Amino acid sequence: MNRALLTDTIRTISRTQSRFFSIVLIVALGISFFAGMNATAPDMKDTAEKYLTASNAADVRIVSSAGLTNEDIAVLGSIQGVENISGEKFVDGILSVNDQKVSDIDGSQLTVRVIALDCTKAQYAAAGENDKSFMNRPQLIEGSWPTGANQCLVDQSQLSTPEEFKIGSVITVEGDGSDITGSLQNTQYTITGIIRTPLYISYERGYTTIGTGKLGTFIYVPEENFLTDYYGAVNIKISGSEKFRTDSEEYKALIDPYVSYISSISQERLSLRVAALKATYTALVAKSEISYATSKADIEAQIASGEKQVAEILEMAQNGDATLAGYKEQYNQKAKEASEKIDESKLEHSAQYAEWEKKRNAYNAAKELCDKYSSAETDYKNAVTEYNVATTQVNTSLQTVEYLQNLVATTRSAIDQLNTNQAVSLSDIVGRFEESGLVGSEVDQIISSINSWTAVGTAEEMSAYMEPQLQQLEEQLAASKQELSDAQTELANKKAELEKAEKLVATLNQLEAELKKAEIELTQAEKALTTANYDIQMGELEVLSQLSDMKNQITNYETNLQMAKEKAKTIEAEFEETKTNAYIQLDKAKNQLEAAKDFLLSLDSAKWYVSGRAEGLTGLDDYYQMAERTSALSAVFPWIFFIVAALVCLNSMTRMIDDERTQLGTLKAMGFYDKEIVSKYVVYSLSASLIGAVSGCLLGFSIFPTVLTKAFSILFDMPPVVIRFRLVYAVPGIIISVGVTVLASYLAAKKSLRTSASTLMRPKAPKGGKRVWLENFPALWSKLGFTTKVTFRNVFRNKKRFVMAVIGVMGCTALMVAGFGLNNSINATLKNQFTDEEKIWNYDMQIVLNGSYDTTITNCDAAAVVSSRPEISLSMLQYMKVFDTNSARSSKTMETYLLIPENAEIIHNFIRLRDAKSGDPLTLPDNGAIITKKLADELELSVGDIIFVTMTSGYRVGVPVSAIAENYAFHYVYMSKNVYKGLFGANPRYNYITANLATELSPEQRAALSAELTNEYEISAVSYSDEIQTMFENILNSIGYIVIILVVSAGLLSLIVMYNLSVMNINERVKEIATIKVLGFDNREVSAYIFRENILLSLLGTFFGLFFGVILHRVVVAVGEVDIVMFGRSVGFMGFFYAAVLSIGFSMLVNLILRSNLKKVDMVESLKSNE
């Protein structure tokens, strides 16, 4: 290439950067998808390979339920080509974390495999030592290796491990109805680390003989914990195996002969072991059977005697009631009598009381009367005094009268003497007065008056003198006489009064006597009354005290009786407990016996499971299959991108060459060779596509495997994916994309150069217009608006552009339909199975029983306990166990749950069985089984076919499929118990209770309910259905990554393609655009004129994309669908809607971006000639 040409090429690149980079980008996008998607599968395989090599995974693995002995190992080790051999001890049990039972993803009790680990070797291996004899090395992800016997390492899977699996948590392992301590020294372990092991690669952990039969998780414990001398598995390393990849034919060719050889000798080895075991176990079973029978009889006898005792106590308690009733009756009788007697005395008392009252009234009357006369005596005394006073008065008056009479007489005599004897001396007269013996003032006066006399006067004088005195005396006498008479009258009055008073006093005295009498009588009556009263009170008191005594007696008796009764109850309860315990012991013994018997029986069908890596390492095969499915996906997806990318590049380059037509002609005219001219375009397209291809490869190889394996990481326990630059995909990818682009440019340039230089320099004859097929329908065509017609013409004129745009948008829409559809499918799974109104799993909780119960023989008390709980509205016993199923039509073997309800009438309350097609409700038939949809699909079964169920014992039965039920999680075979009995010759032994809650419970109430239920001996675990739902959501959400990948890549595709095409469209039609601008189209009209085409193309692309999306959705669902889950099959209206809206939206976005480009088109362009 000439230097000027090279310069021109480089200049062209920098001048047409947008074109150049659009090629880079689209090539990068196409190839990153192509390379990335294609590399994912081999990257996954390489990851596995690296992991298997690093962990020194066994080539051959032998597992035997009968166990393998050291002799077996010696024999196997002697096989030529066996490089290393080691035994692996393990034991299966039921797990609890921090004393809590844990439930598995299917709601069953989490089973655990305890695997022995040589911790020293493990640590050496972790440090980098490659001891070939140490196989299936676990890798420590977190924490540290155990340092003590009671420490363990746990599984890292997010699905199979409970949340409580954290470093420091304590794990307890126990047997499933049997004792595990015979095999394990410790049953309690502290978690010290989290590991990943090649033994378990997928989240499915394989089978076990306990629980539902599905192994839940595993732990590694230091091997010194194992007390057994046999091995559960033997791992073998074949010499030379490390030379080949696990997925290679060579490897298979190397290993397969060993597998078949070991299988062929297995029967011989096994029979030795079985014989030995049989000998031991037969004896053991026989012995146990006897001891069981003995202890059963013993316990039953004990129980019988206990029952009798309890009955006695109960009877006593009951008789006590009768006695108490007697006492009570007595008491009542007595109380009645007493009250009658008291009533009687009270009656008597009241008579006396009446008497007394009468007496008291009489007395009161008498007293009143007496009181009335009480003044009589005083009156009488007063009368006497008054009478006496009167008498004295009379007497005094009499004396006065006498005195005065005497005085008068004396005086008279004196006077007379005087008159007569005149010669009488004074003294005689005085003497006379003195001699009269009269005493008184009057006398004294007279005397003194006489004495006053100096001489005796004449008689007349004397008499005259004496006369007035006498007169006065006589007057005085008369007055005194009057006084006397008055006094006498008074006295007479007083006397009368006195007499009256005397009479009254007499009356009073009489009355007083009467009163006295009445008083006496009253007193007597009172006394009588008091006595009576006292008698009554005394009587009453006595009766009351007697009654109260009786009452106390009764109360005491009652209390005692109550106590007795309670004691009887306790005794009864105690007895019940003892009885239950005895039965539990008996059950345990029986379970152990049964287990031993089962084991003995299973020995007949015991087998060595000899397998290579793919089957031996659980889930490795699934992992490879997942890788295959991913590569199937990469067979579809990247091509859309690839084709579109190639088309876009091709178009870009052709367009570029057309643009530079004149230059081509000029160069040709100047005498350049064709190849020199062409080289410019080859270099241009080569550099663009190469840059795009290489960067696309780099991006694709790192992004896609990472994102996709991230999506799968929840399903597979693998180390982070190994990212490799894969020439296998890079080279063809680069060659194809670069080749197509370069070839397209080359051919386009060549084609142009075929014409003469002069023609080239002249404008290219414009392409002829063509009618579109739509014009054949004039009726329709003429109705269309003018611009619509133009749009249609333009759209269909450029076939290349049309195809590209439609494919691009179609791809975008299809990817989005697939993406949104996948989302819908995932949601449909969740919705239909768990959350919808008509959800399939309608139960609220699942209760795991500690054993299995044939209800025709033994009662399942747990069922009664569960159904009696007020929180639980309905419950159902069911049999549920995992078996392999297969069919004559398919080579597949499916892990399937066999579910048999005890009561087929109520199963619809817990599981809605409905026809997968019609949605009609199904009932369990009497002559076949209902199987679930995905199981039917996988085994290619339809109604009427036979499905085979292989029991763990190897026993295989066929049952006709009578219906296929809708179901989205796990695989189920539903049977009625009669069908089961018909097939297996025994009743199902129920091991689960499914229950519905009566009301919504709070988390605390739930916890309490499950705690209380698990306290029941027969219940070992309780799980709620929404816990299972959460686990499912986790699985399904991981698949949601794919949705994001799809939508994002679809958006990118759409944007790039539409942008590219639109830019090209505008560039091609600059002159046309300029012309219509000159014609006077405004910006809006110009945009509409051009973009209408884009919109039409988008609509067409979207339309086809919706159809193509449905197909793509199916592919994606097939890849994304985990085995145990069936996704919804429909995209859903909203999926179509979003996809359509988004892809049209992307086109609109492109239009919006390009509006300014249209604005920039210069009208002057219209004047230029065609270049």
Place this chain on the structure above:
Amino acid sequence: MSFIEFENVYKRYQTGEIIITAADGVSFSIEKGEFCLIVGASGAGKSTVLNMLGGMDSCDDGKIRVAGKLINGLDEKALIDYRRSDVGFVFQFYNLVPNLTALENVELASQIVEKALKPEKVLERVGLAERMDNFPSQLSGGEQQRVSIARALAKNPKLLLCDEPTGALDYKTSKQILKLLQRTCRETGMTVVVITHNQALADMADRIITMRSGRVIQIAVNDRPVPVEKLEW
């Protein structure tokens, strides 16, 4: 006041470090209904003048008036309206939309103008009644140019601008096209401005503006224009 007035109009283009003065103080006027020729050699600035007159380009200085309206001061929207309703443009290379039939190409213009003439009528007038439904590729150059003229006329503009309308046509066809333009001018009274480098056409025009190096060097008014048929070149 003339129908078209150019008053000291300048237009400069900068390409890299060189400034090209495409219109260097152009002044002229054209009366309504005139058939005007702008003549000059390649690069004389006649296309620049036409672009500015057609509202496709702006001037850097001076004044351009059409029917008394100042064109160089219009905003984008007014300019679009101007192009839409006042101007018809005939391109040298016809600029027909290849994907549209003759009729549809005319409709392309007529549908955006309210006072538009009926496309069929216009096509009939340009003598293409029979070829209406043909695509451009099915038409000869002259026919295509007639479609282009029809498209310009369909808008019923005040002013018809033609950029070397016969530039890509042979002698005979050129005559036909020129005749059509002349006839249009005479019959409809439309002002027609034709750019050409062909000096020989001068006699058919009412007014001849001669340009060189971006300047108007001569303006001639022809009182007796001759019909095209009589011209020879």
